Amino acid sequence: METKDVIFELRTKTGLSQEELAENLYVTRQAVSRWETGETVPNTETLKLLSKLFDVSINTRLGSPR
Numbered sequence: 001m002e003t004k005d006v007i008f009e010l011r012t013k014t015g016l017s018q019e020e021l022a023e024n025l026y027v028t029r030q031a032v033s034r035w036e037t038g039e040t041v042p043n044t045e046t047l048k049l050l051s052k053l054f055d056v057s058i059n060t061r062l063g064s065p066r
Contacts, residue, residue: 002038003035003038003041003042004035004036004037004038007032007035007036007042007050008036010050010054010056011032011036014054018032018033018036024049024053025042025046025049025050025053026049027046
């Protein structure tokens with residue numbers, strides 16, 4: 001599974017909108033949208049925040065097996 005798919009799946013499973021996820025990560029909704037379309041990927045610090053927010057390892061967040 002690609003990073004964009006993992007972000008979308010984790011966000012929707014928790015019932016967060018793109019705007020809500022953006023607020024939790026201190027980024028714009030447009031940044032979240034670009035991650036989910038695969039246009040860009042989150043930087044290292046944002047990956048750490050995503051891992052903490054969703055309680056998953058960074059490897060899982062990147063689409064790699066644990």
